[in-house]
Amino acid sequence: xxxxxxxxxxxxxxxxxxxxxxxxxxxxxxxxxxxxxxxxxxxxxxxxxxxxxxxxxxxxxxxxxxxxxxxxxxxxxxxxxxxxxxxxxxxxxxxxxxxxxxxxxxxxxxxxxxxxxxxxxxxxxxxxxxxxxxxxxxxxxxxxxxxxxxxxxxxxxxxxxxxxxxxxxxxxxxxxxxxxxxxxxxxxxxxxxxxxxxxxxxxxxxxxxxxxxxxxxxxxxxxxxxxxxxxxxxxxxxxxxxxxxxxxxxxxxxxxxxxxxxxxxxxxxxxxxxxxxxxxxxxxxxxxxxxxxxxxxxxxxxxxxxxxxxxxxxxxxxxxxxxxxxxxxxxxxxxxxxxxxxxxxxx
Amino acid sequence: xxxxxxxxxxxxxxxxxxxxxxxxxxxxxxxxxxxxxxxxxxxxxxxxxxxxxxxxxxxxxxxxxxxxxxxxxxxxxxxxxxxxxxxxxxxxxxxxxxxxxxxxxxxxxxxxxxxxxxxxxxxxxxxxxxxxxxxxxxxxxxxxxxxxxxxxxxxxxxxxxxxxxxxxxxxxxxxxxxxxxxxxxxxxxxxxxxxxxxxxxxxxxxxxxxxxxxxxxxxxxxxxxxxxxxxxxxxxxxxxxxxxxxxxxxxxxxxxxxxxxxxxxxxxxxxxxxxxxxxxxxxxxxxxxxxxxxxxxxxxxxxxxxxxxxxxxxxxxxxxxxxxxxxxxxxxxxxxxxxxxxxxxxx
Numbered sequence: 001x002x003x004x005x006x007x008x009x010x011x012x013x014x015x016x017x018x019x020x021x022x023x024x025x026x027x028x029x030x031x032x033x034x035x036x037x038x039x040x041x042x043x044x045x046x047x048x049x050x051x052x053x054x055x056x057x058x059x060x061x062x063x064x065x066x067x068x069x070x071x072x073x074x075x076x077x078x079x080x081x082x083x084x085x086x087x088x089x090x091x092x093x094x095x096x097x098x099x100x101x102x103x104x105x106x107x108x109x110x111x112x113x114x115x116x117x118x119x120x121x122x123x124x125x126x127x128x129x130x131x132x133x134x135x136x137x138x139x140x141x142x143x144x145x146x147x148x149x150x151x152x153x154x155x156x157x158x159x160x161x162x163x164x165x166x167x168x169x170x171x172x173x174x175x176x177x178x179x180x181x182x183x184x185x186x187x188x189x190x191x192x193x194x195x196x197x198x199x200x201x202x203x204x205x206x207x208x209x210x211x212x213x214x215x216x217x218x219x220x221x222x223x224x225x226x227x228x229x230x231x232x233x234x235x236x237x238x239x240x241x242x243x244x245x246x247x248x249x250x251x252x253x254x255x256x257x258x259x260x261x262x263x264x265x266x267x268x269x270x271x272x273x274x275x276x277x278x279x280x281x282x283x284x285x286x287x288x289x290x291x292x293x294x295x296x297x298x299x300x301x302x303x304x305x306x307x308x309x310x311x312x313x314x315x316x317x318x319x320x321x322x323x324x325x326x327x328x329x330x331x332x333x334x335x336x337x338x339x340x341x342x343x344x345x346x347x
Numbered sequence: 348x349x350x351x352x353x354x355x356x357x358x359x360x361x362x363x364x365x366x367x368x369x370x371x372x373x374x375x376x377x378x379x380x381x382x383x384x385x386x387x388x389x390x391x392x393x394x395x396x397x398x399x400x401x402x403x404x405x406x407x408x409x410x411x412x413x414x415x416x417x418x419x420x421x422x423x424x425x426x427x428x429x430x431x432x433x434x435x436x437x438x439x440x441x442x443x444x445x446x447x448x449x450x451x452x453x454x455x456x457x458x459x460x461x462x463x464x465x466x467x468x469x470x471x472x473x474x475x476x477x478x479x480x481x482x483x484x485x486x487x488x489x490x491x492x493x494x495x496x497x498x499x500x501x502x503x504x505x506x507x508x509x510x511x512x513x514x515x516x517x518x519x520x521x522x523x524x525x526x527x528x529x530x531x532x533x534x535x536x537x538x539x540x541x542x543x544x545x546x547x548x549x550x551x552x553x554x555x556x557x558x559x560x561x562x563x564x565x566x567x568x569x570x571x572x573x574x575x576x577x578x579x580x581x582x583x584x585x586x587x588x589x590x591x592x593x594x595x596x597x598x599x600x601x602x603x604x605x606x607x608x609x610x611x612x613x614x615x616x617x618x619x620x621x622x623x624x625x626x627x628x629x630x631x632x633x634x635x636x637x638x639x640x641x642x643x644x645x646x647x648x649x650x651x652x653x654x655x656x657x658x659x660x661x662x663x664x665x666x667x668x669x670x671x672x673x674x675x676x677x678x679x680x681x682x683x684x685x686x687x688x689x690x691x692x693x694x
Contacts, residue, residue: 044581120581120586121586180568180571180572181571181572181574181575181576181588181589181590182563182568182571182572182590184575184588184589184590185563185571185575185588185590185591185594186560186563188588188590188591189556189559189560189563189594192556192559193540193543193556196540196543196544196547196549196552196553196556197543197547199547199549200543200544200546200547200548200549201547202543202546202547205543206543209536209539209540209543212536212539213533213536213560216529216532216533216536221527221529221643224527224528224529224532225527225528225529227528228528228531228532229528231621232618232619234391234467239467239468239615239618239619241531241532241535241618242528242531243528243529243531243532243535244532244535247532247536268586271579271586271588272579272586274578296568
């Protein structure tokens with residue numbers, strides 16, 4: 001494995017501003033990102049190959065490392081930076097539940113199927129191998145915690161099953177050991193919408209429509225009832241319903257920044273996900289959201305019962321359904337803080 | 348209003364078989380169907396116009412009439428015939444809850460937007476006007492009951508609000524006074540899938556995919572979990588997931604028999620549906636299905652609370668979600684029987 005690291009935002013920031021940032025940051029902060037070359041055997045591929053994995057590491061210099069991974073549309077930037085909003089700002093950063101004054105946060109960009117060459121599909125186990133490879137490249141023997149949400153929770157479970165010695169504890173938020181068949185059906189339809197769009201010469205429109213469908217599954221029925229109660233409006237020759245501007249805008253924003261092939265691969269990866277809970281040998285904290293319609297609470301409960309290790313389940317209420325993992329920073333932050341302080345695990 | 352009635356299945360059955368049928372049926376059976384010309388003012392149209400409405404009437408000759416209407420893909424054929432399976436066989440027919448030895452069953456084919464000329468959309472109130480027009484044409488002053496399920500329940504509510512003197516009692520199954528905003532969002536996406544298919548030159552594929560999405564909403568998550576637990580299979584260059592053959596076949600069957608424009612109009616009609624429960628002045632029996640994800644039980648409960656008339660709510664459990672209205676003949680049949688025997692209402 002080889003490693004190509006760089007000061008974060010190096011390309012974007014001129015030399016002076018980089019020096020200023022280093023000066024104004026707490027003395028012992030570490031901020032690095034890079035590309036690791038990881039040798040791995042993709043689950044649905046044909047033998048070993050070298051894969052490039054983009055990572056980012058930031059926090060108190062030399063502090064214990066916490067892996068933070070999110071949904072399929074998230075990336076290595078859980079923390080904000082000059083060029084990224086940070087998909088988990090509010091949860092991770094200075095003074096947050098995952099306090100960068102005390103811990104170092106590590107994240108990777110999800111691999112796509114293309115990164116694996118001729119593989120038939122990409123599995124959560126492949127993403128786990130990529131993360132293990134990055135740990136090796138960075139010389140990190142064990143992380144203090146793996147905190148994964150949504151797809152990140154699935155990858156966290158795959159990581160804990162394959163590399164139990166590499167982590168002291170796992171926190172899996174809004175994720176289970178397998179995808180629920182109804183959610184599989186809905187993602188399968190999303191992928192066929194993307195393909196229909198591509199065939200019609202409107203790839204962007206297809207991707208936006210697929211995401212619009214995904215959005216209906218990410219949020220709770222109560223949120224729809226509360227924010228979409230207005231009567232439809234007739235304008236420009238058609239009726240527009242109350243939820244339309246919201247969902248259309250969300251779909252179009254996503255289509256403008258995301259790649260259709262990547263979407264197809266990662267969406268399928270969720271549906272292929274399967275981890276035997278009995279194989280997980282590290283302390284696990286599960287967070288289920290009662291209004292989650294993508295990952296039903298019943299599946300998280302089954303995971304908790306079947307975990308071979310000691311597994312704790314927290315259930316939170318949220319107006320936001322599955323997306324609660326992005327919005328409930330107070331409730332989830334309190335759980336995460338408690339996990340990070342715990343003395344359980346093989347530290 | 349003029350009326351063109353014909354012996355049912357006249358065209359399909361040769362004279363001999365028609366005579367045999369008449370001979371073998373109970374002596375006092377009446378079987379008629381026809382096309383009524385109804386003058387009405389469409390809610391989203393521009394003034395009065397004549398509309399052709401296809402109806403079917405069958406049961407004990409001269410017996411009280413029961414209107415039976417189903418979902419948007421149902422038609423006037425609740426009862427089986429030589430040419431139709433009967434979408435509510437098991438519920439309606441000789442010896443069934445709606446016993447054709449005791450009652451006459453009346454149904455219409457839903458109007459589509461095209462039937463209304465230049466109307467911007469078709470409303471459940473328009474379907475109610477069409478049914479009232481057929482009653483007028485047939486000389487039926489009042490029906491014993493209106494039994495509507497799904498879209499038929501919505502039209503029943505619209506009928507009860509507009510023509511309270513025309514019915515003694517209403518039974519609304521798996522329907523409410525308005526569509527839930529989450530269901531609106533999902534149907535709106537289905538319509539955009541149909542449009543995307545039409546743009547891509549694959550209208551049939553678009554319609555099948557839209558119906559596949561609709562199917563995910565018609566059934567319960569428990570049914571998906573029970574019947575789609577098999578692992579995905581890699582064949583012909585792709586993974587196929589457990590629910591795919593079932594849902595694909597359902598979508599393709601529907602696309603082969605249904606018209607895209609009709610689907611767009613009736614799907615939108617559900618979303619435009621809005622009846623003030625306080626305006627309903629006849630005895631109402633509501634049947635909600637606890638696993639229904641299209642018409643949440645909470646909406647049926649709200650309808651019951653707000654009904655100006657005496658309204659009774661029955662809640663049934665079903666593995667089949669919204670589609671329980673097609674499958675739970677024992678549970679729903681018992682409720683329907685009781686309603687038909689009741690002495691309430693202004694008979």
